[in-house]
Amino acid sequence: MGLAAAFFYLFAGVLIASAFMVIAARNPVHSVLWLILAFFNAAGLFLLLGAEFLAMILVVVYVGAVAVLFLFVVMMLDIDFAELRQGFLEYVPIGAVIGAIFLVELLLVVTTWIFSPEAAAQAQVPIPGDMSNVAAIGQVLYTKYILFFQLSGMVLLVAMIGAIVLTLRHKAGVKRQDISVQVARNPATAIEVRKVESGKGI
Amino acid sequence: MSSTVITQDMLIIMSPELLLAIGAMVLLMIGAFRSDGGLGIVTGGAIAMIITAAALVNLMHVGDTELFGGSIIIDGFSRFMKTLILIGSGVALIMSIDWMRSANMDRFEYPVLIVLATLGMLIMASAGDLIALYLGLELQSLSLYVLASIQRDSTRSTEAGLKYFALGALSSGMLLYGSSLIYGFTGTINLAQIATMAGHEGASVGLVFGLVFLIAGLAFKVSAVPFHMWTPDVYEGAPTPVAAFFAAAPKVAAMALFVRVLISGFPTMTPEWQQIIVFVAIASMVLGAFAAIGQRNIKRLMAYSSIGHMGYALVGLAAGSEGGVKGVIIYMALYVAMTLGAFTCILAMRRGDAAVEEIDDLAGLSRSNPLMAFVLAMLLFSLAGIPPLAGFFAKWFVFNAAVEAGLYALAVIGVLASVVGAYYYLRVIKIMYFDEPAPAFDRMSGELSTVLGISGVVVVLFSIYPAPLVSMAAEAAKALF
Numbered sequence: 001m002g003l004a005a006a007f008f009y010l011f012a013g014v015l016i017a018s019a020f021m022v023i024a025a026r027n028p029v030h031s032v033l034w035l036i037l038a039f040f041n042a043a044g045l046f047l048l049l050g051a052e053f054l055a056m057i058l059v060v061v062y063v064g065a066v067a068v069l070f071l072f073v074v075m076m077l078d079i080d081f082a083e084l085r086q087g088f089l090e091y092v093p094i095g096a097v098i099g100a101i102f103l104v105e106l107l108l109v110v111t112t113w114i115f116s117p118e119a120a121a122q123a124q125v126p127i128p129g130d131m132s133n134v135a136a137i138g139q140v141l142y143t144k145y146i147l148f149f150q151l152s153g154m155v156l157l158v159a160m161i162g163a164i165v166l167t168l169r170h171k172a173g174v175k176r177q178d179i180s181v182q183v184a185r186n187p188a189t190a191i192e193v194r195k196v197e198s199g200k201g202i
Numbered sequence: 203m204s205s206t207v208i209t210q211d212m213l214i215i216m217s218p219e220l221l222l223a224i225g226a227m228v229l230l231m232i233g234a235f236r237s238d239g240g241l242g243i244v245t246g247g248a249i250a251m252i253i254t255a256a257a258l259v260n261l262m263h264v265g266d267t268e269l270f271g272g273s274i275i276i277d278g279f280s281r282f283m284k285t286l287i288l289i290g291s292g293v294a295l296i297m298s299i300d301w302m303r304s305a306n307m308d309r310f311e312y313p314v315l316i317v318l319a320t321l322g323m324l325i326m327a328s329a330g331d332l333i334a335l336y337l338g339l340e341l342q343s344l345s346l347y348v349l350a351s352i353q354r355d356s357t358r359s360t361e362a363g364l365k366y367f368a369l370g371a372l373s374s375g376m377l378l379y380g381s382s383l384i385y386g387f388t389g390t391i392n393l394a395q396i397a398t399m400a401g402h403e404g405a406s407v408g409l410v411f412g413l414v415f416l417i418a419g420l421a422f423k424v425s426a427v428p429f430h431m432w433t434p435d436v437y438e439g440a441p442t443p444v445a446a447f448f449a450a451a452p453k454v455a456a457m458a459l460f461v462r463v464l465i466s467g468f469p470t471m472t473p474e475w476q477q478i479i480v481f482v483a484i485a486s487m488v489l490g491a492f493a494a495i496g497q498r499n500i501k502r503l504m505a506y507s508s509i510g511h512m513g514y515a516l517v518g519l520a521a522g523s524e525g526g527v528k529g530v531i532i533y534m535a536l537y538v539a540m541t542l543g544a545f546t547c548i549l550a551m552r553r554g555d556a557a558v559e560e561i562d563d564l565a566g567l568s569r570s571n572p573l574m575a576f577v578l579a580m581l582l583f584s585l586a587g588i589p590p591l592a593g594f595f596a597k598w599f600v601f602n603a604a605v606e607a608g609l610y611a612l613a614v615i616g617v618l619a620s621v622v623g624a625y626y627y628l629r630v631i632k633i634m635y636f637d638e639p640a641p642a643f644d645r646m647s648g649e650l651s652t653v654l655g656i657s658g659v660v661v662v663l664f665s666i667y668p669a670p671l672v673s674m675a676a677e678a679a680k681a682l683f
Contacts, residue, residue: 109383109408146208147270151325151337154223155344158318161230162348165311166363 233310248313290451298443319345323455362439377419383412427485446545486513526603543657566639
């Protein structure tokens with residue numbers, strides 16, 4: 001139990017420190033790298049909870065896809081972050097006040113936390129003991145939770161339609177690739193034989 | 203686990219949702235693969251599907267039931283709200299036919315997105331747990347964000363979309379945070395089980411905290427007062443048919459969700475949420491009444507008007523009784539009829555193929571187009587709640603419920619706010635009837651005049667013969683208690 005607790009504090013500590021560095025780092029590329037470290041530590045916390053599937057998904061999706069995309073965007077955009085931060089100090093007092101209010105509210109909630117014994121018994125789908133949690137998720141995701149699964153699919157479809165509607169532009173005069181036309185070219189259509197008179201160009 | 207098997211009954215009960223989901227994908231394919239975009243076919247198909255879905259909701263039911271382990275609740279309340287949502291979406295789509303033709307909006311995605319948004323709203327109307335609630339809400343909102351900025355070459359339209367998206371994402375975040383707290387403190391996401399747990403445990407601080415965040419998220423979706431800031435800008439910036447759509451169906455869906463969550467999820471915590479709803483209702487009614495006075499743009503005026511009307515509808519919810527819910531249902535039904543009618547007139551405000559939106563453009567409408575002026579005046583009188591018309595009865599039902607629940611102050615403030623609110627509706631009527639005529643508008647298209655006619659008939663018919671709607675609403679409200 002001691003080892004697990006030690007790892008919990010290690011992961012949690014590094015997580016909080018790197019999350020802080022995400023907003024404190026001067027260089028935006030460093031911020032993204034700190035973010036990746038934060039994701040890895042969050043994955044470590046999931047592992048400690050026995051949710052190895054979530055841990056792997058977090059690494060694959062967030063580190064593998066999202067953070068790398070962030071990195072691309074940050075590197076490609078020419079934003080002077082130092083300029084953006086100007087005036088940051090002016091807003092510190094109000095930010096501190098709001099932060100303090102949230103902290104007090106959170107403490108109020110956390111200190112009144114009583115985990116009701118009935119709540120645990122009510123868990124929607126308890127994980128069977130003899131099963132890895134990938135298998136456990138697989139058992140309910142496409143059966144008990146088919147509705148949620150399909151609805152999430154619809155939400156993603158809308159996101160896709162939205163991205164295309166708002167950004168796709170067909171510019172006139174741009175040469176596009178049309179595989180079938182390109183493959184169907186033959187010497188008769190592609191080559192033109194011209195008689196060139198000597199002394200003149202085409 | 204009987205809930206894991208998908209039976210034929212389930213497919214029949216879910217047929218309206220399945221029709222919209224599969225139909226939207228088919229329409230998307232048609233639009234993508236036809237070289238001309240196939241806007242006509244896609245729009246026609248979307249309208250036909252929405253009408254069919256409305257028929258299926260009412261014809262294919264096999265009694266009240268719960269599906270997917272309580273995630274989807276089919277009862278009188280959800281059936282009534284779904285019918286209302288489908289009517290609102292279908293009419294809004296019909297109203298935009300003319301606009302799509304004239305504004306060169308050859309984007310077949312527009313009807314598809316409306317169908318997908320409607321699917322989200324149907325899920326919202328019958329959501330029985332927090333995840334179904336969130337997914338339905340997000341499906342609807344995401345489609346609406348895109349619709350708001352569908353005129354992507356117009357700065358105002360993109361600004362409206364962006365503003366709506368940023369604030370909407372914030373409200374979704376609050377809603378999720380509230381949901382997670384509620385789940386943490388009750389151990390369940392199912393509304394009925396949350397009600398049982400809250401009954402056992404009493405109102406713990408954490409549960410109230412979660413509930414407040416949940417209410418904040420929902421209040422944003424109905425644009426009730428502390429969370430109303432996006433409404434005027436989005437209505438003004440979005441294309442008019444989109445604003446008409448925003449004003450009707452999504453409001454019904456969000457209000458249905460609001461009622462369902464509070465009445466079936468937290469019946470034992472009524473005193474806790476009642477005070478929040480009372481505050482939100484008063485703030486919405488008062489702000490809707492006062493802020494609309496200075497408006498020059500008719501779409502902004504309608505935005506403040508809808509904020510105020512959501513306040514009146516919430517008065518019924520604040521009562522927390524069966525009569526109150528009945529009032530909310532009647533209010534939403536009549537609100538949809540009146541608002542869609544008023545937006546038809548705004549859509550008809552076109553001069554020389556350009557839309558005009560200032561209230562002063564309506565000057566002297568009684569002489570250039572007496573019929574349109576008469577119907578619009580009647581709708582505005584009804585929105586203001588002048589006695590013989592439908593809007594008066596709608597307000598009467600909610601205020602009556604508030605008085606029965608002992609919320610006298612709320613009812614009195616509501617009546618006072620509606621007196622102030624009457625001023626700006628009457629000002630529009632005064633401009634139409636007594637000011638020097640502005641140049642006449644272009645001829646109204648056939649679809650628009652039909653919609654306007656139907657809306658006028660509904661408003662008059664309800665004031666003469668209210669019994670059918672009242673009894674249907676009473677039946678729907680009974681399902682929640």
